Amino acid sequence: MPAPKFTLQKPALTPFNVVAGIILAVGLYVTVIRFTQGLAATTNLSDYNPWGIWIGFDLLVGVALAAGGYVTSAACYIFGLKRFHSAVRPAILTGFLGYALVVLALHYDVGRPWRLPYPFIVQSGTTSLLFEVAACVALYLTVLFIEFSPAALEWLGLKRARRIVVRLTLVLTIFGVVLSTLHQSSLGALFLIAPSKLHPLWYSPYIALFFFVSSVVAGLSMVIFESTLAHRYFHDKMDDEHLRQADGVALGFGKAAAWVLAGYFVMKVIGIAQTDAWSYLATGYGAWFLVELLGFILLPCYAFAIGVRDKNLKVIRWTAAWSVLGIVVNRFNVGLIAFNYHLPSSERYFPHWMEIAISLFVVTIGVVAYKFIVTHMPILYSHPDYDAH
Amino acid sequence: MDNPIVTLHDFMLRTESITYILVVAVLVSFPFFWRFLTDRDEDSTRPDGEHSSGKHH
Amino acid sequence: MSISRRKFLGWLGAAGAGAAVGRPAQAAGTARFPGHPEAFGVLFDVTRCIGCRKCEEACQKVNGLPAPERPFSDLTVMDRKRRTDSRNYTVVNRYDHVPGARGPLYRKLQCNHCLEPACASACFVAAFHKNSNGSVTYDESVCVGCRYCMIACPFEIPTYEYDKAFTPRVMKCTFCHPRLVEGLLPGCVEICPAEALTFGRRRDLLRIARERFEKFPGRYRDHIYGETEMGGTAWLTISGVPFRELGMREDLGTVAAPELTKGALSVVPIVAGLWPVLLTGIYAISQRRDKIAREESSAAVAAAVAQAQAEAKAKLAEAMAKAEKEKRAAVEKEVKKALEDAAKAKAQEGAAAAAAAEAEKKPS
Numbered sequence: 001m002p003a004p005k006f007t008l009q010k011p012a013l014t015p016f017n018v019v020a021g022i023i024l025a026v027g028l029y030v031t032v033i034r035f036t037q038g039l040a041a042t043t044n045l046s047d048y049n050p051w052g053i054w055i056g057f058d059l060l061v062g063v064a065l066a067a068g069g070y071v072t073s074a075a076c077y078i079f080g081l082k083r084f085h086s087a088v089r090p091a092i093l094t095g096f097l098g099y100a101l102v103v104l105a106l107h108y109d110v111g112r113p114w115r116l117p118y119p120f121i122v123q124s125g126t127t128s129l130l131f132e133v134a135a136c137v138a139l140y141l142t143v144l145f146i147e148f149s150p151a152a153l154e155w156l157g158l159k160r161a162r163r164i165v166v167r168l169t170l171v172l173t174i175f176g177v178v179l180s181t182l183h184q185s186s187l188g189a190l191f192l193i194a195p196s197k198l199h200p201l202w203y204s205p206y207i208a209l210f211f212f213v214s215s216v217v218a219g220l221s222m223v224i225f226e227s228t229l230a231h232r233y234f235h236d237k238m239d240d241e242h243l244r245q246a247d248g249v250a251l252g253f254g255k256a257a258a259w260v261l262a263g264y265f266v267m268k269v270i271g272i273a274q275t276d277a278w279s280y281l282a283t284g285y286g287a288w289f290l291v292e293l294l295g296f297i298l299l300p301c302y303a304f305a306i307g308v309r310d311k312n313l314k315v316i317r318w319t320a321a322w323s324v325l326g327i328v329v330n331r332f333n334v335g336l337i338a339f340n341y342h343l344p345s346s347e348r349y350f351p352h353w354m355e356i357a358i359s360l361f362v363v364t365i366g367v368v369a370y371k372f373i374v375t376h377m378p379i380l381y382s383h384p385d386y387d388a389h
Numbered sequence: 390m391d392n393p394i395v396t397l398h399d400f401m402l403r404t405e406s407i408t409y410i411l412v413v414a415v416l417v418s419f420p421f422f423w424r425f426l427t428d429r430d431e432d433s434t435r436p437d438g439e440h441s442s443g444k445h446h
Numbered sequence: 447m448s449i450s451r452r453k454f455l456g457w458l459g460a461a462g463a464g465a466a467v468g469r470p471a472q473a474a475g476t477a478r479f480p481g482h483p484e485a486f487g488v489l490f491d492v493t494r495c496i497g498c499r500k501c502e503e504a505c506q507k508v509n510g511l512p513a514p515e516r517p518f519s520d521l522t523v524m525d526r527k528r529r530t531d532s533r534n535y536t537v538v539n540r541y542d543h544v545p546g547a548r549g550p551l552y553r554k555l556q557c558n559h560c561l562e563p564a565c566a567s568a569c570f571v572a573a574f575h576k577n578s579n580g581s582v583t584y585d586e587s588v589c590v591g592c593r594y595c596m597i598a599c600p601f602e603i604p605t606y607e608y609d610k611a612f613t614p615r616v617m618k619c620t621f622c623h624p625r626l627v628e629g630l631l632p633g634c635v636e637i638c639p640a641e642a643l644t645f646g647r648r649r650d651l652l653r654i655a656r657e658r659f660e661k662f663p664g665r666y667r668d669h670i671y672g673e674t675e676m677g678g679t680a681w682l683t684i685s686g687v688p689f690r691e692l693g694m695r696e697d698l699g700t701v702a703a704p705e706l707t708k709g710a711l712s713v714v715p716i717v718a719g720l721w722p723v724l725l726t727g728i729y730a731i732s733q734r735r736d737k738i739a740r741e742e743s744s745a746a747v748a749a750a751v752a753q754a755q756a757e758a759k760a761k762l763a764e765a766m767a768k769a770e771k772e773k774r775a776a777v778e779k780e781v782k783k784a785l786e787d788a789a790k791a792k793a794q795e796g797a798a799a800a801a802a803a804e805a806e807k808k809p810s
């Protein structure tokens with residue numbers, strides 16, 4: 001297995017390349033099994049547990065963590081916060097990669113992936129929230145692709161095409177926000193139809209709102225988190241504007257995240273009041289719910305605030321990572337842990353190693369693609385030929 | 390659907406399908422209307438992004 | 447069998463006639479939807495079921511399902527709780543030591559053919575259809591295999607052929623829809639030796655159940671499972687013990703599945719309609735704000751420049767005035783000096799002339 005580096009020079013045996021190579025090799029192996037022997041051979045899915053981590057992680061978490069694209073472009077282009085401009089391209093890129101990988105992962109999960117376009121071309125089940133999710137994800141992936149394309153077009157030197165796309169920026173941004181609002185919230189609303197299966201602490205008439213608001217948190221935190229990583233590994237690719245704005249982006253986004261988390265926290269508490277689920281707080285699930293509520297919502301909220309007040313970028317960056325983890329915890333809770341809470345443990349789901357392998361495989365493809373793109377295209381810097389327009 | 394609608398599900402299938410068609414129509418027509426509304430403005434609050442996508446100001 | 451074949455066919459005819467005459471379409475969205483008026487159902491009476499598994503066998507036969515590993519006559523398979531799976535549309539479970547019951551109790555489970563099926567509401571290719579005969583059927587030719595129907599079904603009925611790589615299907619009881627269309631009874635109903643399964647129009651079954659409640663006081667609990675559960679189901683169950691003792695959930699509520707998602711779905715047009723308006727508005731405002739800021743700053747610059755210019759001008763004027771004054775003073779001084787000089791010169795001339803005249807007078 002040659003190391004997955006797409007550059008022309010000889011692939012080096014760096015630790016990254018070795019690990020990525022192993023994951024990709026295993027992933028390809030599992031892929032073959034999945035598409036020749038079916039879901040039973042590769043997953044622990046059952047009739048009680050039709051959705052596993054390919055939905056719980058790859059879809060629910062993947063979409064939430066790819067929210068940076070719409071959050072950042074809305075801040076910059078709609079709200080006119082130009083000082084975040086240098087953060088837009090990296091966020092769009094990760095958003096685009098995120099959605100592309102979500103769609104890729106869905107091909108593994110659904111029984112007949114070649115029929116994925118059926119809801120739009122054969123028969124539409126418009127009463128389904130999954131229809132809304134599918135439609136918005138498909139459209140938004142297209143939007144992100146177009147939003148991302150200027151970087152690729154600059155790389156390829158196609159000035160005319162780029163100019164046309166750039167003229168569409170505002171329309172695309174607004175479209176992106178509309179579509180994101182819809183499908184981020186609908187991912188939560190998917191569970192509205194199963195009140196008897198999702199634990200009352202997580203089942204809420206507000207679940208769609210929870211998913212939407214927490215996607216904003218996820219988007220903001222991911223932008224900080226990614227930029228931290230990018231600074232570490234791609235510092236040399238960054239231009240002055242990027243470096244100059246980076247701290248401001250972290251501070252501004254940290255402030256926004258603290259504020260949105262505060263709103264999210266309040267809504268979660270009111271959600272308990274609305275469904276009168278207080279008494280469940282005293283149970284085991286209740287303890288876990290409190291861990292999520294206090295440890296992964298209130299704590300990052302407070303920590304972001306401290307970081308912003310003290311202008312302590314280190315605190316902000318660590319908090320961003322923690323808050324990203326909090327989103328993962330939330331999506332896992334809704335999709336896997338609190339779902340089917342009524343079943344005896346023998347009927348509960350735990351992922352097969354091949355499911356985990358595919359999830360890792362998909363993430364690795366994302367990292368490798370990101371690496372390739374930022375080293376080749378003007379993402380972390382502005383292309384010198386296109387400075388003014 | 391030749392039978393009259395007697396279930397909420399069928400009713401919603403009908404109303405939601407129509408709604409989605411309308412939604413698509415709305416989303417497509419908004420940019421054009423905005424353009425129509427603002428294309429004589431001197432200041433360029435036009436949705437062509439020329440002024441919003443600038444990199445360096 | 448409490449329902450004769452002839453009567454059954456008669457019903458079918460009536461259902462056809464009803465459909466042909468047609469009913470006025472339900473208007474407005476606020477209308478309550480009565481469901482298919484002539485729909486059939488099955489009443490399962492737990493107090494009658496003897497746990498022979500004959501229904502399982504019949505179901506396997508009429509639906510061409512794969513033969514089981516252990517024969518249907520082997521009743522020990524009921525030692526553990528089973529559920530429907532992709533090879534069994536229906537299973538019978540045994541419940542031992544149920545308080546209030548003399549011996550073991552049995553419960554058959556299969557699709558309940560909900561009046562407002564959650565599976566149908568959830569499917570994003572509308573693969574499920576509630577037919578006018580009461581059955582909820584599935585169209586495998588459009589199914590993508592997302593398995594959201596399985597998430598949605600509150601009775602955990604639909605199952606999936608996970609072991610098939612290329613043509614996995616959702617599998618569930620069809621209410622023997624093809625047989626109903628032909629005028630046959632469902633396989634399981636037809637074979638039941640204990641008359642634990644009663645086929646009929648749903649509205650009649652509700653009446654029959656209540657009649658049994660009255661006729662045998664103390665034998666049943668006053669609850670028809672499926673009358674209101676999740677908006678009501680075509681298959682109904684009555685029993686002498688609480689349903690939860692038979693592994694049936696009593697906390698499902700009476701809200702039909704589509705009601706649960708209605709609100710979330712209605713957000714779509716609101717967001718799609720209002721978001722662009724709001725966001726473009728915000729954009730326009732922020733642009734405007736930027737523009738005003740720009741204008742203000744350029745106006746300030748202009749003013750500053752103007753002021754500077756004015757000041758410079760004033761200074762210049764002053765300087766010029768001063769220069770003028772100085773010049774004039776200088777000229778005046780020159781003139782004065784010239785006049786004085788002239789006067790002086792004249793005076794000197796005069797003096798010289800006088801001296802000359804004096805000198806001419808002296809030598810005589």
Ligand code: SF4
Binds near residue numbers: 582618
């Ligand atoms: S019981 Fe489940 S599978 Fe059967 S109609 Fe109702 S929701 Fe659908």
Ligand code: SF4
Binds near residue numbers: 569
């Ligand atoms: S698995 Fe098939 S039938 Fe079930 S919801 Fe998905 S597409 Fe519809």
Ligand code: SF4
Binds near residue numbers: 504536635
């Ligand atoms: S109605 Fe038909 S498909 Fe359903 S359980 Fe009975 S025999 Fe099986």
